Amino acid sequence: MKKISILGSTGSVGTQTLDVVSHHPELFAVEGIAGGYNVMLLAEQVRRFRPKKVSVATKALADQLATQIPAGVQLFYGPEGLLEVAAGTDADMVVTALVGSQGLQPTLAAIEAGKEIGLANKETLVSAGHLVTERAARYGVKLLPIDSEHSAIFQCLNGESLDTIHKITLTASGGSFRDRTRDELKDVTVAEALQHPNWSMGAKITIDSATMANKGLEVIEAHWLFGLAYDQIEVLIHPESIIHSFVEFKDYSIIAQLGLPDMRVPIQYALTYPQRLSTPTGRLRLSEVGKLHFREMDFERFPCLRMAFESGRAGGSAPSVFNAANEVAVERFLQGEIKFLQIEDVIARTLDKHETVDSPELEQIIEIDRWARQTATIA
Template sequence: MKRISILGSTGSVGTQTLDVISHYPEHYSVEGLSGGYNIDLLTEQVLRFRPKKVSVATKALADQLTAQIPSEIKVFHGEEGLLEIAAGTDADYVVTALVGSQGLRPTLAAIEEGKQIGLANKETLVSAGHLVTELAARRGVKLLPIDSEHSAIFQCLNGESLENIHTITLTASGGSFRDRTREELKDVTVEDALKHPNWSMGAKITIDSATMVNKGLEVIEAHWLFNLSYHQIEVLIHPESIIHSFVEFADYSIIAQLGLPDMRVPIQYALTYPTRMKSPTQRLRLSEIGKLNFREMDYDRFPCLRMAYESGRTGGSMPTVFNAANEVAVERFLRGDIKFLQIEDVISNVLAKHSAVPFPDLQQILEIDHWARQAAVHA
């Protein structure tokens, strides 16, 4: 029986994680859930999976939840609540599915307690990759990737030596606007941007997919997960999202991982690793797909991806600033404060104002993150 806590249980990855767990109740118990503001869905999850501890965003929501669930379930709130779900339960495995840099401190807390990590919060490694990987190594904790691209690379590397890697390639669907020119993007709406052609995801990550920020975050995450230099990490547009990523080795052999675009596959693999179990998803039938298409990445068309590479190569605190500025820019776009193409302007302007700190500690990262967010509000 694997005991699991989920940070972000009401989001896209969190709900799909619980769906996977529901198919194997004899293998998993749920120790803790954090659900932010979605009190109705969280209440349903608590009543079904009966965690020992649960957390919400605010004290008012905590009081509301307490009145609706069994009294033996302890209710927490705020950042303290996230830390409790991450590190204060009997879980031996924590799925970090929070959106944005709010996942950093809870993930570090879980690692410090020696809990294995199912990592769906890429911003954690983007903002503080050196701290997270160093602590995980010291505590003997595995960082098991849940992102479909990193899960694909992880699976392709089973039994292989990292020294034999020539390059890895992260595939990108191209997002909601992959077939539009930059001229055609000037007046796109939030509703347009949220129509992802392949994946069912939350609003923030769907916008990030359209700007290609999401792929940039994945590039930086891959650098830390697989200890690769940035020139070894490539990106290729693959509209069908069937090949989730692939590895090219020193002899130019390529191993790829394929499957239908369903997040339950990488989620389940992270939960069951190193074994595999029957999946609740559909089988991939290549004869029905017919053909697969690929396009070279155009960094002029997607400047946010170029900025991500530049931030990663600069290192230190620069990826922290890239991530924080983007989070605020996306919030501003979703509110209607700025247009879609202005997201990249906000990121670029904030990056230009920052001088990278080479090896920031956690307090410096949090301070720089705060500064970048303030700068992005007015950029």
Template sequence: MKKISILGSTGSIGTQTLDVISHDPEAYEVEGLAGGYNIGLLGEQVRRFRPKKVAVATRDLAERLRIDVPAGTEVFYGEEGLLEVAAGTDAELLVTALVGSQGLKPTLAAIEAGKHIGLANKETLVSAGHLVTALAERKQVSLLPIDSEHSAIFQCLNGENKDHIHNITLTASGGSFRDRTREELASVSVEDALKHPNWSMGAKITIDSATMVNKGLEVIEAHWLFGLSYDQIEVVIHPESIVHSFVEFVDCSIIAQMGLPDMRVPIQYALTYPNRMVTPSKRLRLADIGELHFREMDFARYPCLAMAFESGRKGGTMPTVYNAANEVAVERFLKGDISFLAIERIIAEVMAKHEAIDGPDLDTIVASDAWARSAAAQIRRS
């Protein structure tokens, strides 16, 4: 049995990971779960999968959860809890499905402890890609991508010489507002933004999809995962989300990975790599789809994506600042404090104020992240 721990078990990726595990219970043992604030769902998961360690956000929630957990399950909370689930169990693989930069420290701790990483927390590589990849190489730990786009590239590169890559192309659904003009975006509501046409995801990532920040984070993540320059990474809009991404090689050959939109496929591939197993997913029949569409990326329409490339090329602490400013801006939008288009303005203003620091250590990254959050919170609505 493969031993698994999950950070973010009550979120979209976490619940789908447990769904994959439940379809082949003889193959997996759940060692640890971290579920944040949703102790109702987390309690159900703990009773079903009986992990050795479980973590929640606060001490109060931990006390409430302890009443319900089976004998033999230890309950932790806060950052210590994340570190315990990440690095303090016998898990071989840690699925990191936390939202935002909170995933960085526990991911580094898991790598230090020799755990392989199923990576669904893109902010970890965005904020500290140089630290994470160097430590993974030193510890001989695999970084197995779970995002559908990076899993697609990873699969397309199986058996290939990476020196033969001409470029990679990440596909983007276009998000909730892909068919709206910029003028129409001025008055969109939170409810409108949360209606993703293709995927069922959490609120933050759904907003990021609408602004194209999510794709920008994926661009930076791809740079670190596959060792490519930003000139070798392209993005196209593909509304159907059937072609998950593709690689063009120097001989003009293109290899793409395709399938119906279902995150359980890349999740299971990360759990079973290098093997492939039967999944509960539906099979793709291209004849039923009939047509696939692709659009050139419009960086004027999606300035947040342009800013992601800019921050990635600048390097150092600039991607950390890009990500942190966005997290605060999205939180403000979800609370009704700012308009949708103000998200991109806040990111741009915070980046413009920041002097990037090259080769930052972890303390510098944490400090830059905190500075960016403070700066983003102080920018006025108008």
């Protein structure tokens, strides 16, 4: 039986991870879960999956949760609670499904504790890819991708050598506004932006999909996961989200991974790798799909993706600033403080004010992240 802990258990990936676990209770035991503010859902998860350790965002929420869960469950809160669930249990694997850069320190702690990582928190590699990959290598820890695109690339590379890769292509649905011009985006609402055509995801990642910032974060994550130069990474709009990504090799053969858009498939593959099990998702029937469509990426239409590539190529602290500024800008949009197109303006202004630091240490990354957030708040 594989023991797992989940950081971000009440979010989209976290709840779907527990759904996968529920379909194979004989294979998995939940050692720890960390949620944020959704105490009602977290209490339900504790009662159902009986983890040994649980964490919430604040002490007040921990006190509230304590009245709703069985006796004997150890209860923690705040950043220290995340570290406890990440590194302080008997889990074999930690699924990092937190939103944003808050996943960095718990992921590093889990790696140092020798835990296998199911990585759904792309911001961890974006903010500190050099640190995460170095420590994973030092401690002999596997980084198993959960994002559908990186899982697809990972699967396509089974049995292949990284030296034989010509390029990889990450596919993008295009998000909520893929068929709108920039002029048509000036006054779009939050509700409109949250209507993703293919995937069921949290608010932040759904907005990121609409701006294409999410694909930019995935580009940087792919650079670190697979050790590829940015010139070897391309993005293609694929509205159906059937081909999740593909690899082109030096002989120009292409291997792609296809399936219906259901996050439970890449989640389960990370949990069971290298084995495959049946899943509750539906089967892909290409005869019913009929046609698949593709469009070249337009970096003028999606400047957030262009800025992500530029930040990745600049290296050092630049991706951390891109990520932090984007997180703040998205939250400002969700709160009605700025308009949709101003998200990219906030990111650009914050990047313009930053002097890149090469190979920053963890303390520097934390300080640069803090500076970028403060800057983006007023940019």
